[in-house]
Amino acid sequence: MENTTHATQNFNLHPVVQRLFAKREMGPQEIQEFLSWDLNSLPNFGALIDIDVAADEIIKAIDNNEKIAIYGDYDVDGTTSCALFYQFFQKLNLEVDLIQPSRFVEGYGLHNCSIDRAIEEGIDLMITVDCGISNVEQAAYAKEKGLKLIITDHHKDGRETMPEAIAVVNPSRRDEPADSDMKPLAGVGVAFAICVEIRKKLLARGQDIPSVYDLLQYVAIGTICDLAPLSPMNLKLVRHGMRLIKNTQYEGIKAFFDPTDRGKDIIPSEKLSFNVGPLINSKGRLDHPEVALKLLISKDYNEAREYYHQLVNCNTERKAIQKEVFEEAKEQVIDELKRDGELDIAIVYAPHFHEGVIGIVASKLVETFKVPAIVFSDAEDEGVIKASARSAGDLDIYHLLNEHRDLFLKFGGHKAAAGLSMPVENLEKFKTSMNAMLKEIPLIQRTVQDFYDLEITPDEIDPNLLRGLDALEPFGMGNAKPIFKLKGAKLKNFDLLKDIHVRWNFTSITNQKINLKGISFNYMSKWGALTPNEIYERQNDPSVELDVYFTLALNYFNGNKYIQLMVERVDLN
Structure with a gap:
């Protein structure tokens, strides 16, 4: 050590x-x-199975003036993948059609009706992004109808057979090496890899093709917001993308960042996670994702800002719906806790839960109760329910759900998150079986563990530390922002903001001159947390010591910036 x-x-x-x-x-x-920032040390994208075939087929379609469509999922990964491909074809002076399904009409993945519509519109070649690996029947239908199909995806290849298409480019397909460095690619990373390969082939035959480096901005947004693991490969891709975003030439990306954001030393990954991603996702959650995609490919800043404000309004509506669903879901879990005395998994259902927010609600249940969560609502079809599942700790939720595949009508996802639909009459059997299976798994592997990275002293909290932490960016899945512990803190005072957030003012029991400002968002709704008032009163007991757990951030306010503790919890020992 x-x-x-x-x-x-x-x-x-x-x-x-x-x-x-x-x-x-x-x-x-x-x-x-x-x-490392060294893009030369990236894995060889050309080693992905079928990427060579896909690139050749796309080049052939370009040479033959065929009509190409990009078909993408309605979430942030699918939307950034569509935008990335669109901008790539713009570099080649080509227009492509962009197709996204509605969560509420067609649902996730590729559909026969979308294939029919593409054929009606004269599409010759359709390229899926961030979806398709489980659409075996739809790929067969496209082949039967004469629509050429290339599937690009990153989700687990879990069907009995792979879809039959001209090419299936997916680092998670069954015949890719189990230890492949490319497995962590998000859907947008796979799309970028294909663009790199096409450009390489076009350059080799003497064409002058612009660089694709600036497309890494879309890779950064999609990778961070889709919670793709930040492996060394993804860290490099995202770092370069985030550096480019600061001075972006893409008007649609610029619309997300005001002059204050662009004036910062770096744009932090949290800005993508908490501001950009939720806005892009909001439209797909409530109606149709096309506004988000139009924003990302907009060439006019004023038009882009108009789309941006539409997303802001939509996201405000999403938050209100989400709050309602979460409160009801939380009550269901609390009732179960009161009844059974323990909780292995939070499985909730109400017919009226808004389908567009059940994924976020599942994540919030995990955050609240520290166990995996599955949130069900009614699907379009009578007698069918659909769900979003989120994992906790190191649990592979996909693997666990796969054991119940015979109960489902549709199912897909990856280790941390999955989606499914099933007949409502299977729900009780499913709940019983899931609970029984989880009891066989050690608690430490299937719950969110309270932990911290390092204990630090108050005098170590300074601008130099913030700059040091910037070198570790981007933060996300597999590279979480460091959580620090401060021992021997004293709460001087606190304020409630909007009755739910808490602004803290700490000092140190050994040095009363130290003043540390902190904030906890949504603290008052935390399950089982001591209230700030209880903490303030109980710290006066000489035998009680206060430990504060936090991440660090710079707060920009009225042209000034100061260090802020993003307080996760306060413990009394």
């Missing part, structure tokens, strides 16, 4: 960052790879 800490000094890292790497038991080579 000491050797690791000593080795990190060669990278000129902040002492706290050095201790972080030491705790993760990362050696010099791993640290170098983690911090």
Whole structure:
């Protein structure tokens, strides 16, 4: 461990960052790879199965003036994938059609009605992005109807057979190497890989093709917001994309960032996670995703801002619906807890739950109760319910659900998240079986564990530490923002904001001159948390010590910036 800490000094890292790497038991080579921006060390995208076939087929379609359509999922990964392909074909001076299904009309994936519509509109070649790997019947239908189909996806290949298409490019397909470095690619990363391959082939035959480097902006947004694992490959792709976003030439991307954002040293990944992604997703959650896609490909800033404001309004509506559904879902879970005394998984259902928010509600249930969650609502078809599932801890929710495949009508996803539909009469059997299976899995593997990365002292919280942490960006799945612990804190005072958020003012019991500002969003709705008033009163007991767990951020306000503790919890010992 000491050797690791000593080795990190060669990278000129902040002492706290050095201790972080030491705790993760990362050696010099791993640290170098983690911090690397070197795009030359990316895996060879050309090694993906069928990518060569896909690139050749797309080039052939271009040469023959065939009409090409991009068919993408309605979430942020699918929408950024569509936008990325659109901008790539713009570089080749080509127009392509963009097709996205509605969550409420067609639902997720490829559909026969979409294939029929594409044929009616004269589409010769359709390329799916972020979907298609489970659409075996629809691929067969496209073949029968004479529509050429290329499937690009990153979800698990879980059907008995793979769909039959001209090419299936998916790092998670069954015959890709199990240890492939490309498995963590998001759907938008797969789309980018194909564009890289097409450009390589066009350059090889003497065409002058613009760089695709700037398309990494879409890769950054889609990868972070789809919670793709931040492997060394994805870290490199996202870092470059985020650097480009700051001074983006794409008017649709620029619309998300005001001058304050663009004036920051870096645009933090949290801005993508909490502001950009939810806005892009909001339209797909409530009606049709086309406004978000129109925004991302807009060439006019004023038009882009108009679309942006539509998304803001839509997202406000989404939040209100989500709050309603979450409160009702939470009550169902609390009732179950009161009845059974324990909770292995939160499975809730109400016919009227809005289908567009059940995924977020499932995530919030995981956050609240620290166990996996599945939220059901009624589907379009009579007697059918559909659900979004979210994992907790290291649990592979896809694997667990796959054991119940015979109960489902449709099912797909990956380790952390999945979706399914099934006859409503199967619900009780499903709940009983899931609970029984979870009891066989050790608690530590299937619950969210309270933990922290490092204990730090108040005097270590300074601008240099913030700059040191910037080197670890982007934060996301597999590279969580470090959680720090501050021992011996004292709560000087606090304010409630909008009756739900808490603004804290801490000092240290050993140094009363220290003043640390903090905030906790939605703290007052946290399950089982002590109220700020209880903390304030009970800290006066000399035997009680206050521990604060937090991440660090810079708060920009009225042209000033100051360090803010993003407080996750406060414990009394």
